[in-house]
Amino acid sequence: MKHSKKKFTYEKSLGSNVGETILNAATTLPPNTSQNLEEDYIATVITDDHRMIGCFKVAHEGRNYFIPEPDPIVLYFETARGLSKDITQYKQNLISSLGLVEVSLEKSYDYFSRAMASTLFMFNCLEAFVNSLIPLDYKYSKKMPQKTEVYTRDQILREISFEVKMKTIIPIVTNKNFHVDFGHKFETIKNLKQLRDNIVHTKSHPKGKHIQYNHLYALALDFKYSAAIEHIKDYINYHDPNRIEECLCGKED
Ligand SMILES: [Zn+2]
Numbered sequence: 001m002k003h004s005k006k007k008f009t010y011e012k013s014l015g016s017n018v019g020e021t022i023l024n025a026a027t028t029l030p031p032n033t034s035q036n037l038e039e040d041y042i043a044t045v046i047t048d049d050h051r052m053i054g055c056f057k058v059a060h061e062g063r064n065y066f067i068p069e070p071d072p073i074v075l076y077f078e079t080a081r082g083l084s085k086d087i088t089q090y091k092q093n094l095i096s097s098l099g100l101v102e103v104s105l106e107k108s109y110d111y112f113s114r115a116m117a118s119t120l121f122m123f124n125c126l127e128a129f130v131n132s133l134i135p136l137d138y139k140y141s142k143k144m145p146q147k148t149e150v151y152t153r154d155q156i157l158r159e160i161s162f163e164v165k166m167k168t169i170i171p172i173v174t175n176k177n178f179h180v181d182f183g184h185k186f187e188t189i190k191n192l193k194q195l196r197d198n199i200v201h202t203k204s205h206p207k208g209k210h211i212q213y214n215h216l217y218a219l220a221l222d223f224k225y226s227a228a229i230e231h232i233k234d235y236i237n238y239h240d241p242n243r244i245e246e247c248l249c250g251k252e253d
Pocket of ligand 1: 249250
């Protein structure tokens with residue numbers, strides 16, 4: 001998979017007549033501009049291909065800066081993709097180094113650092129995307145035999161399991177059922193969640209004496225990183241077509 005087109009939280013195509021568009025925008029400012037300038041207006045930059053991109057303002061070491069705000073879904077996806085793109089090679093290097101002591105020490109770090117970091121970014125990407133699909137005013141009613149519990153969006157994000165969000169809440173909100181339409185791809189996502197949980201809540205084996213984390217490393221060795229990155233892309237684009245888009249700039253990454 002090639003690198004993805006870089007996208008930003010606020011992005012607008014201005015068309016070819018940029019000057020006129022900006023002039024129109026400048027003349028339609030409401031009269032009370034000065035009072036609301038901070039909250040209501042954003043700084044933008046305009047690219048050579050006439051895209052207007054929003055910047056966030058940040059004070060850093062005594063100066064104010066305006067920085068283009070990346071779409072975190074694309075940012076996390078790209079980070080995960082970058083870390084996992086040569087993972088098969090790193091795995092091969094590890095396996096073939098196993099007869100050579102010094103080399104194998106280095107190769108095990110090379111492989112597992114990339115494998116685990118890419119897992120975390122894949123999951124972060126997916127979770128941020130899933131959360132972004134839930135409308136701000138959405139309420140989820142969980143019906144139980146004796147009572148019904150109602151969760152606000154904030155409570156859903158904090159208290160409802162990832163699986164319930166994916167299999168129950170997102171289908172209600174979007175009217176789409178990824179886990180029904182693409183069962184095998186959803187399996188990959190469940191395996192990703194399992195590996196990610198093992199990394200985030202790293203536990204030694206209760207009976208392990210000298211070797212304690214073999215179950216974690218075995219999972220990280222087996223996991224299908226390339227399939228996972230493809231299936232995450234599919235999940236995102238299934239709900240938001242072309243959110244993850246191959247970049248056509250021609251540059252190798
Ligand atoms: Zn590019």
